[in-house]
Structures are given as C-alpha cells and as structure tokens.
Amino acid sequence: MKKPLKDIARGASRREVLVVGATLAGSSLLVGCSLPDMLSAGSKVKPGAFGPFLKFSPDGVVTVISKHIEFGQGNHAGLAAIAAEELDADWTKVKVEQAPANAKLYGNVNMGGTQGTGGSSAINNSWTQLRTAGAGARAMFVSAAAAKWGVPASEITVSNGVIAHASGKQAGFGELVAGAAKVAPPATPTLKSPASFSLIGTDRVRRKDSQAKSEGSARYTQDVRLPDMLIAVVAHPPRFGGTVGSFDAAAAKKVPGVVDVFEIDTGVAVVAQSTHAAIKGREALKVTWDESKAEKRGSAQILAEFKDLASGKTAAPEKNGWKGFDSKGDAASAAAGTNALEIAYDFPYLAHATMEPMNCVAIVGKGPPRLIFGSQTPTLDQLNTAKLTMSLPGAVEIETLFAGGSFGRRATFQSDYVVECVRIAKKVGKGRPVKLVWTREDDMRAGYYRPLVHHTVRVTTDAEGYPATWRQRIVTQSIMKGAPPGAPGGDGVDQTAVEGAMGSPYLKATPVVDAQLLTPDVGVPVLWWRSVGATHTAYVMEHTVEQLAKRAGKDPVEYRRALYQKAGAKRHLAVLDLAAEKAGWTTPAPAGWTRGVAVHESFGSVVAQIAEVKVENGQPKVGRVITAIDCGTAISPNQIAAQMEGGTCYGLSGAMFGEITLTDGQVDQGNFDTYRVLRNSEAPTVETYIVPSTAPPSGVGEPGTPVIGPAVANALFALDGQPRLSQPFVKV
C-alpha cells in the first residue's frame, strides 16, 4: 500500500510545480488532466447544497467561502462582492469564511487548478466562478419561492436579499434555504450584464475584517494556543548551504521550560513550553556548523561577477548561457550604432520583511497531519507535508488563518518553514501541537530574497530622438530555478526575471531589439517579491525612457505618448492621460516640488503615477502621488485605492531604503534597525483614479508597487539631471 501512495505524491509534485511555478509569476500554463482529482485524494472536504463557495443560514446570513488567503490584499471583500452581486444579497449580511485545503474544489483557475494565491490572480480567476455560483444559487432560491407561493418563477424578483412577488409575498434567503437546497442547481445560470451591477464598483464594497483587525481579535498563526502545545525555535546555519556539524544542548536543556533539543534538516530545534523559554534555550545552545558546502561569496562580489558577465569580460557558462527574450532586426546594429545612451543599473537583494515573521502550527502522529497557519499555497503545503508524513496530499488538513503579510514570501516551492515545522512536529509526535516561531532575525536571515539584479541598456535613437535600436542584458538569479526538476525556467527563459522588459511597449516601438538574460548560480535563496520581475524591469524601462526623452528634448509625458502610439498600447495611453490630467501635468508643480512620471503594466493591469518629490535633509521626500489604474472591472474602488496606497509604500520602501547585503556569505541585516523600511512620516499621500472598464478584473495587489521607484527617480533626474543607477537611493 505504501508504494503507490508514494508514487502519487511524487508524480503529482512535478506536474503541480510546473503549473504553479509558471503562474505565480503572472503567466499561465493550463494543463488539462485529472491533477485536481489526484491532489485532493484523501480529502474529507465536501461541497454543500449550494456548491463549494456559498452557504446560507436560517438567520439570513450569506457566507461566501474564499479559496484565497487574506493577508492584506482585500480580496475577501472583492470575492464576496462578486457572488453577492449575482445573488442580489444584502451586503450587510454577507460574511466571508476561509476555505479548507482541497485542490479539486478550490483550485486557482490561473494555476492549472492547484490551490494557491499569487500573481495578483485571486479576483481574476474567481470572476466567472463566483458569478456563476451566485447566479446559480439565486435561481435555486427563485425556484423554491415560486414553488412555495405557487407563482411563475419569471414573476419573482430578488433585490438586496429580499425575494419578492408582486402579490406581496416576500422572504429572505434564510426563510427559503431549506426548500432552495433541494432545487437542482441550473447547469448554466444567466449572469447579469455589467450595466445592471448594483454592488460591484460601488463604495459599499468594503473590507469585512476591519473590525476584527481593529480590536485585536483577528486570529493569526502567532496567536494559536492549543492544549499541550509546544513552541519551537530553530538555530539555522549562519550561511546558506551550511549544515549542523555538532551541537551541545546541555545548557539549553537547563533553561526552565525547555522540553527538548534535537537536530533537524535545517538546523537545531529547541522546543519549549513558552516562546520566551524557547528563545532563551536557543541562546544557550552551542552549535558547530559544517560550512564546507556553504555559499561564502559576499553580495559585492556577486554583483561584480554579474557586471563582468554582462559586459562580456567574463564568458557566460556553456550550460545555462545567455538566452534571448526579445529579438528583432539586426542584432549587430544594436551593438554598433553611434551616439548611444549606455547605462547600467544595480538592484540589491531585498527581504520581504512581513510584519508577522514566518510561523506555522503542525499536528503530526495522530490522525491525518494537520496544519494551522497562513497558507498561501495549500496544495504545495499539502504535497510537501505528505512527502514527510507518508500521507495522501489531500488528506493533509490545513486551516488557513489570516497572515500578517506575505508579499510573495509564503509561497515557496519547498514550503520551507512549513516543512521545518512538520519535521519538528513529527519528531515530537503523538499528535502534540507544535508552533514554530521565527524571530525577526530568523525571518530576515533565512533567505528567499528578491534577487540581486544587474541590467545594461544601450539605445540608439532615430532623427526624432525615438529608440532605433535597443540592446539589453539582464544578469540575475533565476527564481524558477528553486523549483524541482521539470519546472519552467530551468531550460528556457525565466519569465520572472524578464517580465516587464519583455512585452514592454517601448521595445514594441523600437525597430531593432536584442535583449538577453543570464541566470548564474548563486547559493542565496531567491523568490518573488511583490510585483516580481517588475521590481527592477519597470525601473530600468521607465528611467531609461526618461533619459531618452531628455536627450530628445521632449516632454516626458509627450515622449511616452508617442511611443505608446507607435506600439498600439492604448491602455498605457489611457492611464497616462488620466494621471497627467489629474496631476495637472501641463501646469507648474507646487512650489518646492518636482514631478516625475512612470507607467508600467503588470499582472494584467496598467498603472501610471505622477509623484511630487523634493529633497529634504539629504534624502528624497515624496508628497502627493497621483495614480491612475486600468484593472478591468473595478470590484471595490476603496480597496483598489488601498492597494495603490500600500503598493506604493512597499515599492517606495524598497527603492529608498531596501537592501540585504552579505559579507562572506553571511547576511548583514537582522532587524529593522539595519534593514530600514518606510515609516509613516516618509509615506506619501496617494490619490487613486480608476479607468472605467467592463473587461474582466485584473491584478491590483502587485501593480501598484513597481511604478513609484522610477517615478521618484525621474523627478530627481528632472531636479538635478543625475540618473539614479542603483537602489536603494538612501544608504542606511
């Protein structure tokens, strides 16, 4: 019996990773197979009478079940509103519940049906699914009412949660739920036309969790308390790739409250009865590390090596060499033309630094393995847990809680901290709950950074100053290389490294393009960081175009407009025009302030920002940021604005202050005293304007992040004529 189970788990993981790997980054790869069936084998989760997404209770409360984790994006509000719109539910009686793990019922349509949140896809992939669920349930209630009242279904209306007939008969969902549950769901329910939406797009679509999150009652992994639960902390090797040589636990075990100390794959675990005891136990622990296979290069050396590769001073390796991602015309002419703008850009490693450091609760050894935590990719977490516990993936139960931010960090192929917790819980055994707690220092030093990136750009221009040839080289680590064998990125171009440069309207508008990527091996774990490739490509494209506009003697907005027209980039034009109008681009900036503009498309949405910037106490100060976004159908304008505000702060924090450095392979930063992040007095005031659209909704969580960096750099360039060729702008 054991062997087939093992085969299922292994076979599934390869295929699953293919799909998730490609899609977390924003692209999509659909695989038509019975994968969701395979991945959910062993699951006890069953849909109710109204399907997997809706529940109705006799008191009239409508519960929308979210297959996506809420860690700030506001997706729970948007997902609920989609279903509530088609139901014509009373929004004040709509609640949101987090779905359990089950790939078959709750798979992400954009991730080939595996369950996960990422690539700003929650709303987009649920759009048709939740509309259909809402419309289907609505039809079931109408049928039930028609039968009960003896009137034709066509004469029944539903509005704001009230099902009514002209005869005066009316009822709420709660009163009719028993009858409606017995009605066969319609095969293809009729969806509303966008013109008749009464909830979607209004300011009534607001968060459902603000009260809980303002009174301290919202439950995070950090808050889980279970009878007999142990707290674990782990001493990790100081360098990536290091392992435990030997350890002396005698002093650690003497710390009151420490229960056990043992070695696991990723270090030495200290388990205790309280968090403080576990931390003190670890302080008393003596570990000798085996660093024979550890990465010992510092970040300065890694960058120097990247620069030599980009310039050709060092030849690229034969295996995994340069790969073209955009090529047209005569490449030789891109290298040859005279009077070129030649520039290079450097981007450091960045930590995600979520407010809640990574953590997990696992219960192993009694019944099916059970995880309680903020799971961003439940299917991967099930698979990785199943491998360690010899379970069917679907049998691994996951209760997903709110998470204190992710920005990409919680979605790793290896489920790194989850697996660490499961290993400890397995060793503890007997179904005793274990909560793994990472301190801030653990979180900041355990890797999975936005990779270090080096770009070189060489552009020649035509008689009017527009790009004639564009040569670009990107050297960075491959994020997709972290995926197990078979995943995309290992052999072809890692899309996560080039997205934003690839597909740029500026390249479309240029007759000759030669753009290539090189992804050398470095032993520092890297990962997607809110907006992924766009964190650097948006900056390079936008700051380069700004310099080209100046060389051409043209207004930056006018220069971009011309390029968008050449490229047929209508959505770019629309957001640029809207932002320029709202910012009063053609009128002088407020006294003392200088404006900078940037535009970028990511995750299906296009964002334009115009930032008002000045230099204060030697560092950039950003005041007002006018933001225009085209994100298709706007579900919740309030939360779209919230994501533009938050995304802007996240991007600005990285561009202004963010930098993880390594000295001889060891991470220099450990906490917020050395890894500086944006604080309230440094946070701009963002005004958000949404381009009206009836297209399906596209991403909102990430597209607000990558635009502010170049907008600020472009303002500074306008101010002093100096291009900003590396981040962060301010060194700690």
Add this chain to the structure above:
Amino acid sequence: MAITLDVNGKSQNVNSPPDTPLLWVLRDELGLTGTKYGCGVAQCGACTVLADGAPVRSCQLPISAIGSSKITTIESLGGHHPVQEAWVKLDVPQCGYCQSGQIMSAVALLASNPKPDDEAITGAMDGNICRCGAYQRIREAIKDAAAAPAPAAAPAAPAA
C-alpha cells in the same frame, strides 16, 4: 515566584520568570494575543501597550520592571473606542498585524493631544511600522477620531 501585574484594570498573578518581556506574558500566559510580536527589539511597535497611559514597547519591558504601573492592551478598548471606530470606518487595516500597536499609539497620542497636527501625528506614529503601507489611512483615521465627539466613558472596562 509570582509577580503581580495590573493588566486592563485587573490584578494578575503571573508565573513567568522575572526577565520575561511583558509581551510574552500577555500572549503566552494571559492569552491576550491582540498585542503582537514583530521585532523583539522595540523597532516596529507591533507590541505597543500603554503603561499608565503612555505607549511602551512590551517586547523590551521585563515584567520585573513594571511594578504597580497600570498596563492597558488593545483588548481593553472594547472594540468601539473612537479610534477603533475611525479605523473601521476608513478600512485602515490591510493584513492587520500591526494595527493593535498602531491603535494603542494613536490612543495615547489623542489622550495627550486631542487635536494633533500632521507633524504631531507622524511624530507619534513613526515608531509603528506597517509593511502593508496603511500609513495614509492611519493619518486620516487619527484626524477622524480627533474630530469625533469625546467618548462617553474613557477606555475603561477591561474585556474580561
């Protein structure tokens, strides 16, 4: 040896060692999990509570140092304090993890300065990091709460 603490108007005997930071006593021993761990070194403000009305970072406050100071945590505000009402009205939270600390800092600010200007607000709130970047709404909510009529009763009755 048990230490006695005054938490949310209630006298509590706690058994944690005297060097234990108040944060872990609140969370692990007293079950008051609204106060969060974010950095452990008083850099992020997620663990902010009030000691005799003044904001303090509970991650750096050993229980042996508290004495008779009255500790107030997010749980004692009751959910409908004007600051909390403003937070909900403006949908300030995103991930929400830092918000207990933000709110306690804002409550302390408004108690000492009922009509703070922009500089006073950012001055009082700069110790509280929000990685989601809800800063703008935090500023707006503090102004909103400052404009609201004074609460009938000060943050009084402890939750339990």
